[in-house]
Amino acid sequence: MRIAVSTPNGNVGRHVTRMLVQSGVRPVLLMRHPEHLSDELRDYVDVAAADSWHPDEVIAATRGVDAVYWVDPTPFSADPLGDYARATEAIVGAVRENGLSRVVFQSSVGAEKRGGAGEIDGLASTEAALDELAASSERDLDVCHLRCGYFFSNLALGLAALRAGDLETVLPLDQGMPWVAPRDIAEVVALTLLSTAWSGRRVQAVHGPENLSWAHVASLLTSELGHDVTVRRVEDDVMRQRYLEAGLPPALGEALLGMSTGLRDDFTPEQKRSLVSTTPTTLRSWVRDELIPLL
Template sequence: MKIAVTTPTGNVGRHVVAMLVRAGVRPRVLLRDPDRLAPEIRAEVDVARVDQFDADSVVAATRDIDSLFWVDPTTGSEDPLADYARATSSVIRAVTDNRIGRVVFQSSVGAEKRHGAGEIDGLAHTETALDDCDVHVTHLRCGYFFTNLELQLDALRAGTLQVVLPVDQAMAWVAPRDIAEVATTRLLSATWSGRCVQAVHGPVDLTWRDVADILTAATGRRIGVERITDNAMRTRLRQAGMTDGLVEAVLGMSTGLREDFVPEQRRTVQTSTPTTLAAWAYDHLRHRLVDAS
């Protein structure tokens, strides 16, 4: 079985690569900068230098591939949805030209809305485009990544997380490693076919108030949560260097799921994964906050 992995140094992709290697597979990894690969993994993979926005390079890198783990690359441009469309064109060309049999696509809870969820709309576009291809595809509808908290280290050190969602609105939170485990089992399995949607919900839905309490216990720092206005969040994102178009796309991922949104897939034993936020925070956040004090 020949398997290709995109974003192999990302929060999910690096775990997918390691799991495939442990399973005895030598994956082909597609990335712009091979130097970002961990030294211990370089000898275990085949490297293809690829810009995922360049369809020709993606097609060339995925020749003879049986299964593909596709993650739309991140973008910091003024028009992120246009960038998602370019990346979608690349994967569709690769699947079509190379007759790739199976694709596991890292999508998101909210993609089922199709429109009105900011940057998640780009993932929805990739989903529908893959659905129109003659390919077996699994869309992983992932919850909110634990690792997104690493983007708020300054706020955590200051003791207050600021959000635009109601602080008592529960949603799925998930560890990227658990997403990788689901993706890898799908890549290695030949028992599924057609179009599949596999939600990846983490162990339990959490409110932002729950998150603050869990982080307080896990890190030993008192952390609270405050709901702020959409405009206040816009200002914060602009101050972080985001373009106006990216600000609206990022904000839309919250505001688009804020009212009257019900995920297409309910939580079940099949969608629940084991890693708790408390365990992850103890391992990944505690020392970073303590070291900064």
């Protein structure tokens, strides 16, 4: 089976690539900047220049491919949902034009709402488009949506705030939610790509080892970082202003804010925590192995 990997340098994709190589697969890496390929991978992978927002490039890069691990790139523009629409067009076009038979799509907890969850709505649109394609008579397609929890690696986006010990959220401090290590997601991706035990449409939650609240996270960070770390709950308008002060386009700020507010009130994940959705890496071990070296 010929497997393509999008965003191979991402938090999850870099692990997926190595896992596939270690399993004996020679993956095709879809890279916006092929020159950024690490030297250690050159003898084990093929590289195709492709921007995941450009359907023609993705279609050309996936000719001869059977399966793909697909990630909608993180938008940075003034039209974030438009960016998701372009990424959706790219993967749908690749399936249609090249006869891809399997897609493992990195989605998110909250995509099941199909609206009202900010940036996650873009992932929901990709899910829906792939489902429609799989249900049609024109293509024999197996598709698995991985509904992932909150990435541990999101903490690394605010290193200055962590050093200062001052974090903010719009969520209730005692509200638990799934948190997960990117490497654990990658393991599920690789196993799902390679498994012959499933077909059709599948939804797989990736919930990490336990639900965590921001109060619990602050306590853990305090004990591991060696200084007090507090998390304050702020009003939505305060967080909205933070995004604007950081220079984000208003629509992108709203999309980011909506990921939290959309899952804050009266939301229960469609997939309950189970043996299937629970992955092993704890936040404490991730902080020790990956966050502290960055600080």
